[in-house]
Each structure stands twice: as structure tokens, then as C-alpha cells.
Amino acid sequence: MTPELRPPDIALAPMLPILIVLAGALVATVAFRTQRRVVAVIAIVALLLSGFSMLTLWGANATAFGGSLRADNPALGFGLVVIVGAVVTLLASMDQLPRVRMNFPEFDAMLLYAVTGMLLIAFAGDLIVLLIGLEIMSLAGYVMATLYGSRRSEESGMKYFLLGSVGSAILIYGIALTFGATGSLSLAGIREAVSAQNFANTPLLIAGALMMLAGFGFKVALVPFHQWTPDVYHGAPTVVTLFLSTVVKVAAFAGLLRVFGGAFPVERAWEGVAEVLVALTLIVGNTAALVQRNFKRLLAYSAVAHTGFLGLALLAEPARGGAALVFYLLAYTLMTAGALAVLALIQPDEGGVENADLRGLYYRQPGLALALAACLASLAGLPPFAGFFGKYLVFQAAFQAGHVGITVLAAMTSVVALVYYLRPAALMFMPAEGSAAAVRPAVRVGTFTGVALGVCVVGIVLLGVLPGLVYNVFDAPAQWVLASLAAK
Amino acid sequence: MSAFFFVVLAVLIITGALVTVIASNAVHAALGLVATLVALAMTYVTLDAHFLGAVQVIVYAGAIMVLFLFVIMLLDATRPVTAHNPVGFVNELAALGGAALAGALGLIALGWRDPRPLAEGAAALRNGTPGAVGETLLTRFVLPFEAVSVLLLVAVVGSIVLVKRPVSQPSAVPEAQPIESGERAGA
Amino acid sequence: MLLIAGGIGVLAVVVSMILGPKKPSRTKLMAYESGNDPLPGGKERFPVHFYLVAMLFIVFDIETAFFYPIAVAFGKLGVFAFWETVTFVALLLVGYVYIVRKGVLEWD
Numbered sequence: 001m002t003p004e005l006r007p008p009d010i011a012l013a014p015m016l017p018i019l020i021v022l023a024g025a026l027v028a029t030v031a032f033r034t035q036r037r038v039v040a041v042i043a044i045v046a047l048l049l050s051g052f053s054m055l056t057l058w059g060a061n062a063t064a065f066g067g068s069l070r071a072d073n074p075a076l077g078f079g080l081v082v083i084v085g086a087v088v089t090l091l092a093s094m095d096q097l098p099r100v101r102m103n104f105p106e107f108d109a110m111l112l113y114a115v116t117g118m119l120l121i122a123f124a125g126d127l128i129v130l131l132i133g134l135e136i137m138s139l140a141g142y143v144m145a146t147l148y149g150s151r152r153s154e155e156s157g158m159k160y161f162l163l164g165s166v167g168s169a170i171l172i173y174g175i176a177l178t179f180g181a182t183g184s185l186s187l188a189g190i191r192e193a194v195s196a197q198n199f200a201n202t203p204l205l206i207a208g209a210l211m212m213l214a215g216f217g218f219k220v221a222l223v224p225f226h227q228w229t230p231d232v233y234h235g236a237p238t239v240v241t242l243f244l245s246t247v248v249k250v251a252a253f254a255g256l257l258r259v260f261g262g263a264f265p266v267e268r269a270w271e272g273v274a275e276v277l278v279a280l281t282l283i284v285g286n287t288a289a290l291v292q293r294n295f296k297r298l299l300a301y302s303a304v305a306h307t308g309f310l311g312l313a314l315l316a317e318p319a320r321g322g323a324a325l326v327f328y329l330l331a332y333t334l335m336t337a338g339a340l341a342v343l344a345l346i347q348p349d350e351g352g353v354e355n356a357d358l359r360g361l362y363y364r365q366p367g368l369a370l371a372l373a374a375c376l377a378s379l380a381g382l383p384p385f386a387g388f389f390g391k392y393l394v395f396q397a398a399f400q401a402g403h404v405g406i407t408v409l410a411a412m413t414s415v416v417a418l419v420y421y422l423r424p425a426a427l428m429f430m431p432a433e434g435s436a437a438a439v440r441p442a443v444r445v446g447t448f449t450g451v452a453l454g455v456c457v458v459g460i461v462l463l464g465v466l467p468g469l470v471y472n473v474f475d476a477p478a479q480w481v482l483a484s485l486a487a488k
Numbered sequence: 489m490s491a492f493f494f495v496v497l498a499v500l501i502i503t504g505a506l507v508t509v510i511a512s513n514a515v516h517a518a519l520g521l522v523a524t525l526v527a528l529a530m531t532y533v534t535l536d537a538h539f540l541g542a543v544q545v546i547v548y549a550g551a552i553m554v555l556f557l558f559v560i561m562l563l564d565a566t567r568p569v570t571a572h573n574p575v576g577f578v579n580e581l582a583a584l585g586g587a588a589l590a591g592a593l594g595l596i597a598l599g600w601r602d603p604r605p606l607a608e609g610a611a612a613l614r615n616g617t618p619g620a621v622g623e624t625l626l627t628r629f630v631l632p633f634e635a636v637s638v639l640l641l642v643a644v645v646g647s648i649v650l651v652k653r654p655v656s657q658p659s660a661v662p663e664a665q666p667i668e669s670g671e672r673a674g675a
Numbered sequence: 676m677l678l679i680a681g682g683i684g685v686l687a688v689v690v691s692m693i694l695g696p697k698k699p700s701r702t703k704l705m706a707y708e709s710g711n712d713p714l715p716g717g718k719e720r721f722p723v724h725f726y727l728v729a730m731l732f733i734v735f736d737i738e739t740a741f742f743y744p745i746a747v748a749f750g751k752l753g754v755f756a757f758w759e760t761v762t763f764v765a766l767l768l769v770g771y772v773y774i775v776r777k778g779v780l781e782w783d
Contacts, residue, residue: 007755008627022638026769029645032777036657065631098659106649113642120635132635136642143646149653183603193603200601207596543740551733558729622748625741626756633741634759637766640734644770648779651727 014062014071017079018119020050025112032105037094039105043112044090050119051083063125067186070125073479077326078122078254084459085247085333086115088452092341093239095446100237100350102147110147111243114140118251121258126186127175130255134171134219138164141248148237148350156235160244163228167218174211181205187263194264202269209270212259213277219252221304222311223280230288233300234352238344241296245303245340246333253310257325261318261480275315279406281308286413290420296352298420299339302379305417306332309394312410316397319477324393327471331378331386331463338375338456342368345443355424360432364442369428371453378460380421381414386463393471493534500527514560518553525549538616727779738767 012019024046028039054076063070089111097103113136120133142164146157179185181201182193193199217225233241260270285305292298310332313325345368346361347353362369378385391414399407445453463470500523507520525548532541614620625633745752745760774780 007753008630010630026766029641029769029773030776032654032773066628068629068631098656101656103656103659104654106645106654109645110642110649113638113645116638117642126632128629128632129635132632132639136635136639139639139642139646143649146650180600181603200599201603203596204600207592539744547733547737547740551736555729555733558726562726617747618744619747619751622744622746623751625744626748626752626759630759634762634766636741637738637763640738641766641770644731644734644767645773647727647730648774648777651723652777652779 011064028109068126091452094448152235171215177208242340278311312398322480323474328390334459361428386460389467
């Protein structure tokens with residue numbers, strides 16, 4: 001029996017980050033009778049090892065499977081942000097899950113499966129791999145949103161599932177049309193076909209690109225496709241909200257940048273539509289957040305609003321916008337995770353707290369109040385914090401790409417954002433006499449949560465003071481061009 | 489002759505799809521879907537993709553439709569829905585959107601040129617034998633193939649986690665603050 | 676040929692529908708349930724267990740659909756394909772271990 005067909009190039013190194021996380025997930029699945037804390041520590045170790053293996057791949061531009069998997073610098077950048085978010089989620093979950101009676105290793109298993117899918121998205125060099133990664137991530141996400149045994153959590157999971165599957169269906173349709181137009185599924189192949197002189201199927205390609213934009217729009221909560229966001233983020237257990245609103249968004253944006261920045265460099269007809277969607281997202285997200293009275297719901301709308309700011313980076317040239325996008329995603333992950341981790345500690349139940357109940361938090365829990373204030377200030381985009389530089393970079397990238405109108409709109413809406421972020425922040429420092437909030441007992445901050453909050457706060461301050469630390473690493477325009485992929 | 493088959497199958501597919509959307513009885517809708525799926529499988533066969541046709545019948549028309557009918561039976565969903573529709577305008581909007589999409593795709597199809605010669609693809613299919621599919625699956629698409637096993641695994645574990653809710657382990661850490669259990673469902 | 680074959684089938688049904696005698700009675704119109712009188716309604720609640728088993732069936736059904744083309748192409752693919760397939764099965768086996776240890780297949 002002599003094999004007539006040669007197997008594709010299987011290189012273990014570029015797959016290693018994914019395989020480590022997958023191995024962790026398998027262990028967590030089988031070990032469901034083990035102490036959850038042990039499993040969570042294993043999960044954290046797996047994530048850290050995976051992150052470390054990504055660092056060793058830095059600059060190597062490794063590929064495998066004939067370009068289906070490419071561990072180039074952008075992929076590693078997104079992958080590392082995913083790892084940071086997932087580790088913070090696990091740290092915050094250590095003390096939080098026993099409180100909400102979700103203290104079982106299945107949580108870690110689902111989280112690690114989701115991360116496996118996300119890394120597949122980030123490393124994808126092929127639309128099929130990207131799609132399967134997205135599905136793995138989404139399936140695990142639906143289950144996580146439903147894990148808490150409350151009506152509201154079940155409603156949240158159901159809504160997430162229904163609208164998420166609609167998004168996936170539209171995305172698959174778009175992939176099919178793109179394949180029909182270009183005859184290729186690999187990002188490099190699509191790019192080549194589109195750039196060719198005699199490319200004939202532009203209308204079909206645009207239809208496919210727009211459908212893919214809509215499909216991804218569901219996952220990142222771009223505005224006409226955002227309706228699930230507030231209910232899901234509000235209804236899901238807070239630790240899961242932390243995961244869904246940060247890490248899932250990072251992965252979906254990685255996919256967006258891969259497809260729209262990498263595969264469609266010439267054909268930018270989708271840009272006009274994307275511009276309208278981003279503008280709507282900025283307006284709706286920020287104005288809706290302005291009228292929220294529940295703090296958890298406010299953070300949900302803030303996630304929508306930040307999708308708009310992140311979308312600006314997508315509109316820019318990939319060479320410039322890519323670096324801004326990674327920086328903003330890292331900052332966004334840290335500040336949102338920090339805010340939600342504090343919320344998870346101070347809320348009486350999983351429904352979050354009313355804004356008014358934050359009154360006087362500083363006098364009861366000065367540490368938590370200061371951490372939350374830092375995160376909120378960063379989310380609002382105030383100078384000494386990471387959020388400021390993130391906004392600055394995406395505004396600059398979009399502006400230089402000629403999107404002047406929308407940059408001005410974004411700057412105006414971020415003034416609105418200032419109001420709704422600083423209102424709860426200011427409330428925390430007001431004396432609480434006479435309000436019901438004064439009687440809520442102070443909570444003890446566990447070690448793991450403390451570490452998680454420390455990572456977030458130190459991260460946003462450090463990124464705010466020395467943004468070059470991260471930004472300069474990614475700010476090499478050449479590495480954002482997908483061309484270096486000897487297309488096979 | 490193939491054009492004749494195509495028209496017949498296309499009419500079947502569209503009729504089945506319309507029944508699925510319009511029928512108020514869930515069982516009728518499911519049967520309309522069966523018609524669509526089977527006709528689609530036959531279309532694959534006329535396109536020389538025999539294996540794909542067989543899989544379509546086994547997986548979609550077989551397994552997944554069984555699941556559909558199962559749910560209809562379990563939830564007793566055969567009665568038409570009579571409750572007030574809070575988003576009644578959606579039907580008209582969806583019809584408009586669907587018509588616009590169909591029109592656009594029709595127009596696009598007129599100007600479409602095959603990016604790769606179809607004869608090449610037909611030759612690679614070798615009459616749609618499973619062997620051709622297997623060879624591609626384990627060479628060009630081996631990474632997606634392995635990724636699918638992870639996807640299936642997540643589906644298995646996820647559905648079990650949802651149905652047989654795991655029990656929360658007691659924690660050694662003292663509870664920082666009691667949780668108000670008023671919001672939790674009975675189960 | 677196909678048309679003739681199909682035509683005969685259609686003809687048989689149509690002719691018997693038009694010409695056949697019809698004497699409906701209550702017993703004849705009853706749902707057929709192996710000769711017993713049909714039980715009223717189907718509205719009792721079913722355990723979600725049924726659904727789970729159906730779901731698991733589909734997952735493993737899809738797995739089988741993947742194996743068929745691999746088996747046919749195996750001669751051309753060699754050892755490499757064997758190990759890839761083993762990986763595929765091993766991953767699903769983890770799911771199976773979870774199913775068994777979780778007691779999903781125990782019917783109580």
C-alpha cells in the first residue's frame with residue numbers, strides 16, 4: 001500500500017497554542033468530579049502556557065496545512081489579547097462562582113473550548129477554518145450564558161443562541177457567495193483572485209462581503225444586529241458577561257480584520273456600508289447607555305458603543321488600523337473586565353446593581369471603588385488611562401484613511417459617553433447617608449479576584465502612561481499585509 | 489434533459505420552502521422542509537455529487553428532520569399559533585428583504601463568470617464518488633476536518649451540560665456575602 | 676423510461692382514488708395504533724432525556740458520515756490518514772467518556 005497522495009505540511013509549532021488550550025479543555029471535561037479550584041488552576045496554567053508558546057512564535061510567520069493556519073504577528077497579537085481576557089475571567093470566577101452556585105469544572109471546560117475556537121479564528125488562513133472556529137466559540141458561549149439556573153439566564157442563552165445562529169447562517173451564506181465569486185476559500189487565494197486584472201464577479205463578491213459583514217455584525221454587536229446584546233449581557237451570570245463582552249468580541253474582530261483587511265484589500269465597496277453601520281452603532285450605543293439605570297445594562301450598552309469605536313479601526317487602512325485595533329482591544333478587554341469584576345463582587349444578585357446603589361461605595365469599599373473608577377474613566381477615554389490612547393489611535397487611523405465625518409461623529413459621541421461613565425463614578429464618592437445603599441454589607445475581596453483586578457488596573461494605567469510598550473510592537477505596517485503568505 | 493430535471497427540482501425546492509414558511513401547522517411546515525431537503529439532495533446527484541446527495545439524505549432529511557418532528561411532538565406544537573404577534577410588521581419586511589435579495593442575486597447571476605473552469609471541477613469530482621471527497625478531506629481540508637471533531641465534542645458536552653445541570657461543588661472559601669435566591673428558578 | 680415508471684405509480688394512486696368505493700366510518704377514520712383504540716391526546720410531558728439521546732444520535736451520525744469517504748480513499752492516503760482519523764475519534768471519545776461517566780445513558 002503506497003500512498004499516492006502527499007499529506008499537507010503539518011507543523012506542530014504553529015498549532016501548539018491551540019493544542020495546549022484544547023488539551024486543557026479535554027482535561028476539564030473528563031475531570032468533572034475533581035475540585036473546581038484545581039481544574040481552574042489547570043485551565044489558567046494551560047492558558048499561560050499557550051500564551052508563552054505564542055511568544056516563542058513571534059516574528060516567525062509560521063504556517064501549516066498549506067496556509068490554512070497562519071501564526072503571523074497579527075494572529076499572535078489577537079491570540080494574546082484573548083489569553084489575557086480568558087485568564088482574567090478565570091481569576092475573577094474563582095471567588096465568584098461558588099457564590100452563584102456555578103462551582104463546577106464544566107464552566108472551565110466550556111471556557112477553554114471557546115478559547116480554542118477563538119484561537120482558530122485568529123490563526124485562520126482559510127474561511128472554513130474561520131467558520132468552524134467561530135461556531136466552536138459560539139456554541140460554548142451559548143452554553144455559558146445559560147449556565148446560571150435562573151429564568152433570566154435561560155432567556156439570555158436562548159436569545160443568544162437564536163440570534164447567534166441567524167448570524168452564523170448569514171455568515172455561511174456570505175462565505176458561499178465569496179467562494180462562488182473567487183473560486184477560493186483561502187484568504188490569500190481570495191486576495192489574489194480579487195486583485196487579478198480580469199476579475200469579473202465584483203457584484204457577487206460585494207454581496208458576499210456584505211453578508212459576511214452582517215454575520216460578523218451579529219457577533220460583535222454592530223447596530224442593526226445588536227438587539228440581543230443588552231438582554232444577553234444583562235441576563236447572563238456576571239462572570240460570563242465579562243467573558244462574552246470582552247474575549248468573544250476580540251475574536252470576532254480578529255476574524256473581521258482577517259477577512260476585510262486581509263482578503264479584500266482592493267475591493268472596498270463594503271466600506272460605505274460599514275461606515276453607516278459604525279455610525280449607527282456609535283449613536284445608538286452611546287445614547288441608549290445614557291438612559292440606563294441598571295449598571296450591568298449600562299455596561300452592556302457600553303459594549304455596543306465600543307464596538308463602534310473598534311469599527312473605526314476596521315475602516316482604516318489595515319496597515320495602520322490593525323495596530324490600533326489590537327491596542328484598543330487590549331485596553332477594552334482590561335477595562336471592561338475590571339468594571340465587571342467589581343460589579344460581580346458588589347451586586348446582591350446576578351441582575352447587577354442600580355446606578356443609584358453605587359452611591360457611597362468609596363466609603364464602604366475604597367479599594368473596589370477606586371478600581372471601578374479607574375476602569376470607568378478609562379472606558380470614558382480620560383487621559384492617564386489606556387482608553388484614551390485607544391481612542392486616540394483609532395480616531396487617528398480612521399482620520400488618516402479619509403473617514404473625516406465619522407471620526408468627528410465618534411469624537412462627539414465620546415463626549416456623551418463621558419456623561420454616562422462619570423455619573424456612576426461620581427456617585428461612588430458621594431456620601432451615602434439616608435439611602436438604602438448604605439446598609440449593604442461590605443464584601444471581602446478574595447485573593448484571585450484581587451489579582452484579576454490588579455492586572456486590569458495596572459494594565460490600563462501602564463498602557464495609558466506608556467502606550468508604546470504594546471503599540472510599537474504592532475506598529476510595523478508590513479506585518480499587517482497578508483501578502484507574505486506564499487499562496488499554495 | 490438535465491435542464492428539465494433542474495427545473496422540476498427547482499420547483500420542488502421552492503414549493504417546499506414556501507410551504508415551510510407559510511404553513512401554520514408545524515408538522516406541515518416540517519414536511520415541506522423534507523421536500524426541500526430531498527429535492528436538494530437530488531439536485532446534488534444531477535450535478536455529479538453523489539456522495540453529497542447521499543449525506544444530505546442521511547443527515548438532513550433523516551437525522552435532523554427526525555429531531556424536528558421529535559420536538560414538534562414533545563412540545564405538542566402541531567396546533568397553529570394564534571397568539572398575538574408582537575412584531576407583526578416583520579413578515580412584510582422579511583418578504584421585501586427576501587424579494588430584494590432574490591432579485592439582486594438573479595441580476596448578479598446573469599453577469600457571473602466561473603472563476604475556475606467548471607469542467608476542471610467536474611473532473612476532480614470523478615462522478616462524485618466518496619473517494620474523491622475523502623482524498624480532499626484528508627489533504628486540503630485536514631485542519632477543518634479535525635476542527636469539526638472539536639465542534640462535535642462541544643456540541644455533545646454542551647448539550648449534556650444544559651440538560652443535566654452539573655451540581656455546584658461546596659466551596660472551602662467562606663461565602664463573602666449571601667446570595668438572594670429569589671430570582672432563581674425552581675429547577 | 677423514468678416517465679413511464681413514474682406515470683404508472685401516479686396512475687395507480689389516481690385511479691383508485693377516483694374509482695374506489697368510499698364508505699368512511701368512525702372506526703375506519705380512527706388513527707391506527709396496532710388495532711387498539713388510540714389513546715387520547717399526546718399532551719403529557721416527556722422527559723428531556725429523549726431529546727438528549729436524539730441529539731447525541733445526530734452527532735455520532737455526522738461522525739459516521741465523515742468516515743465513509745475516508746474508508747473509500749484510505750488506500751490512496753496511507754498511514755497519515757489513519758492517525759488523523761484516530762485523532763478525530765479520540766476527540767469524540769472524550770465526549771463519549773463524558774456521556775458515560777455523567778450517566779446520560781442510564782435510564783431511570
